[in-house]
Amino acid sequence: MNRKVVKQDLDSRIFDALNVSLLFIFTVIIVVPLWNVIISSFSSGRALAEGGFIFWSKEFSLENYRAVFQDQSIWQSFFISVSKTFIGVVTHVFFCAMVGYGLSKRYIRGRKLYVALGVITMFFSGGMIPTYLLIKSLGLLNSFWVYIIPALFSYYDVVILMNFFRNVPDSLEESAKIDGAGDWRVFLKIFIPLSMPAMATIAMFNGVGQWNDFMTTKLYITDQALYPLQMKLYEIIVQSQTQSMQNVGGSAVIETTTKGVQLATIVITTLPIVAMYPVLQRYFISGMMMGAVKE
Numbered sequence: 178m179n180r181k182v183v184k185q186d187l188d189s190r191i192f193d194a195l196n197v198s199l200l201f202i203f204t205v206i207i208v209v210p211l212w213n214v215i216i217s218s219f220s221s222g223r224a225l226a227e228g229g230f231i232f233w234s235k236e237f238s239l240e241n242y243r244a245v246f247q248d249q250s251i252w253q254s255f256f257i258s259v260s261k262t263f264i265g266v267v268t269h270v271f272f273c274a275m276v277g278y279g280l281s282k283r284y285i286r287g288r289k290l291y292v293a294l295g296v297i298t299m300f301f302s303g304g305m306i307p308t309y310l311l312i313k314s315l316g317l318l319n320s321f322w323v324y325i326i327p328a329l330f331s332y333y334d335v336v337i338l339m340n341f342f343r344n345v346p347d348s349l350e351e352s353a354k355i356d357g358a359g360d361w362r363v364f365l366k367i368f369i370p371l372s373m374p375a376m377a378t379i380a381m382f383n384g385v386g387q388w389n390d391f392m393t394t395k396l397y398i399t400d401q402a403l404y405p406l407q408m409k410l411y412e413i414i415v416q417s418q419t420q421s422m423q424n425v426g427g428s429a430v431i432e433t434t435t436k437g438v439q440l441a442t443i444v445i446t447t448l449p450i451v452a453m454y455p456v457l458q459r460y461f462i463s464g465m466m467m468g469a470v471k472e
Contacts, residue, residue, distance in 0.1 A: 218242070218440035225437050241441035245413055253402065254409035259449075261324035261405060262387040270380050272329050274372065277338030278364050295332040305396075312397055319400045324393060328386075334379045341375040342368055381454070388450045410442045 212232065217225060221238035245251070279285055280292060303311070308327075317323040345368060353363050369376070394408040404412075414435070 214440055215444055218437065218444045220437065222437055241437040242445075244438050245410065245441050245445060248409070248413060250401070251406070251409050251413075254404050254406045257321070257403060258388060258406040261321070262384055265325050265328050265387040266380050266384045268325060268329055269331070269334070269383050270376050273331060273334045273379065274338050274369065274376060275364070276330070277335045278342055278368055280335065281339045281342035295335065298332050309396060318397050319403065321403060323397045324387070324390070324405075327393075328383075328390075331383075334383070337379065338372065338375055341372055345371055384453065385450055389446070407446060410446060414439055414442060 216232070216234045218241055219237055219239065220234040221236040221240065224234055224236040224238075227235065280288055280295075282288070285291075302308075312318060312323060312327065315326075317326065349367055350363050353367055358366070389407065390405070391407045391411070394403075394405055398404065398408075
């Protein structure tokens with residue numbers, strides 16, 4: 178008996194050691210390139226041209242960031258990016274939750290038809306040109322709402338929320354309705370709070386998609402006042418490449434390079450969305466419904 182316990186304990190330790198080793202290797206593979214991008218963005222053009230550093234820059238410099246931020250319109254673009262991400266995420270999650278809540282009720286008339294139509298949209302889409310014509314006919318070209326309205330609904334997210342709502346005990350809803358609560362009150366006061374882990378996950382993925390969205394601006398926006406940060410930084414990169422080509426053969430000391438500006442751009446566009454992750458992480462806790470009903 179003791180030998181069996183000792184063997185199980187040894188197997189557990191070997192398994193834990195392998196897990197820790199693999200996670201350490203996996204972490205190093207991710208963290209080292211990311212760290213190199215960050216320190217390279219704080220390196221001078223001369224240091225970047227010489228290369229040969231991994232963990233610390235040879236020559237610290239803020240010129241790459243100065244080159245990016247010298248364009249004052251970048252703050253307007255930052256405001257557009259933050260606004261469309263915040264409004265887009267809130268409206269997307271709330272709208273998908275409403276649809277998912279309705280489709281989770283088996284007594285809804287035509288529910289199977291709506292579910293079938295939604296599944297079809299997961300495999301087939303209208304394509305780029307029909308979508309452009311639809312956006313144009315809706316008057317959303319060169320409008321801030323082109324970032325919000327087309328991204329309002331995702332049937333994939335509706336399916337996730339619908340399945341999550343189905344796991345909420347019916348007795349909770351029945352108890353609330355016996356106490357006089359209506360459907361809106363049940364949805365807002367019971368289902369929304371209980372669904373925070375699923376909604377936070379959808380919010381994070383949708384927020385990353387909204388923040389990194391580049392094609393919407395490319396296709397539907399020509400007004401530079403509505404450019405998000407990604408489009409503005411794309412212009413800065415193009416300008417830096419043009420200046421770099423003009424400086425070829427010059428003898429002036431290079432303070433910034435195209436690569437340096439690109440690395441600074443990567444850090445600027447990535448940092449805000451990475452900073453949001455620890456805020457949302459606390460909602461990724463399973464078992465929030467445990468103990469909600471005593472039967």
